[in-house]
Amino acid sequence: METFNEYHLNPEQFPFLKGLQDEWEVIRDEFTIFIQQASPEELKFAYDVLGPKSKTIKTKGDSKYSAFGILFQGLFIEEYIQLHQIQYPDYGTNEASAKALALRNKYFPNLADAIDKVNFGNDNILRNVYFGTFHPGLDIKLHVNYNPHTNRGYLGLIVPKGDIAMKICHEQLYWHEGKFLILDHSYPHCPHNYTNYDRTVLVVDFFKPDKLRDEVIGFEKEQVTQRMQDNPYSLGVFGKSDKAKQEDFIKYGLAHQLEWDKAL
Template identity: 70%
Template sequence: MAQFNEYHLDPKQFSFLNLLQENWQAIRDEFISFRQNASPEEIELAFNVMGPKSKTIKTKGKSKYSAFGVLFQGMFIEQYIQAHHLTYPQYELQNVSEKVLELRNHYFPKLATAIAQTNALHENVLRNVYFGTFLPGLDVKLHVNYNPHMNRGYLGLIVPEGDIAMKICHDKLYWHEGEFMVLDHSYPHCPHNYTDYERTVLVVDFFKTDQPREDVARFEQELVKQRMEEDPYSLGVFGKNDKAKPEDFVLYGLSHQLEWDKGLGA
């Protein structure tokens, strides 16, 4: 029986996640089909344009975290690109928003439909939706995601057996296929994948439901403006303030991470 607390939340209290969870196998199949059938150009487009970038969150060694998605700050990716007038020099002769719309429609129609239906029924509660893949050996430095207005859900899609876990505060939590893990990412955390296989989840950020909607929406606008000024290719997801404080390492019993985090310029 899972023990829930202020940073590990019971997914059952967020009924608007049900439609995504009910369709988890179809969403997984769309991801697998994309990875197997997309051209090299399409894969490059997804990871270069549809993936939020972070200059703050670092990993140990050469293993990486890869991400790309379809929804950012409540807008589908092609709408987000247009709204923020994003430019991509490597695609300067192409209409990038049209290209990602074509890719989204072709490979991820069921995911997009589930998102649209959920947001239509729940006042655009879903803010970011993207695939997150941990490559084998991944070890992420201790950090926070400074999003006091949102919680983050992880819907397990491809989760092999072994030591693939999220260390957050005093807990070590594990993903499971077809199930949501919901966290308050404003608490210090550091995930890892100590297996020989990839792990992929659907990352779903959503407005906190215990705060007035107008307050969290206003804060999101302010935070996204700041992050887009820092780095427009963060897509408003990550920022310079995604750093754990030195005292967090000791407070949450994660001080073993401190030395190599220092070596990474923490």
């Protein structure tokens, strides 16, 4: 039986996620069709424009993490681009927004519909929804995601067998196809993919249901404003606060030490 704690949370606590989990095969198929059938221009646009970029989270080698999505800070991507008037090297704001909407309608109608249904019945609780792919050999350095107002869910879509895990505190946690892994990312963590295959999940950030909604909305607004000023291509998902501090390394190391002491 799986055990849960303050950073590894039981998905049954969040029944609204069932609306996405029940559609996981449809969502996986939309992703697969896009990757296989999209034109080079569409693929480039997705990863250049629809993918949140981080300046602080680093990898240990050349292998990379890629991401793109359709919902950011509770808005579909085309609305988010317009709200923040994001300018891209190859696209103006209006062009990028129009292309994003066309791409969403063409390839991800079922995912968009599932998001709409969950948010309609749960006061817009979903904040970010995007595909995240770990490429073979990926090893991300220790970091935190300073988002005390949200939890992060990973819905497994394509998870090959082998050593693909999230190291958080003293544990290694694993993704499984068709199931959610829910984490509080304020704890120091470092994921890896030591296989020869891609791993893709649907990343779903959502407001913590036990927090007052007015408070989390206010915090999100302040955080996103700062993150967009620092890096508009972060789409408000990543920021300078994600960088691990000395106390995070101590916290992470201490968790391992305590577990080793128990074993001894």
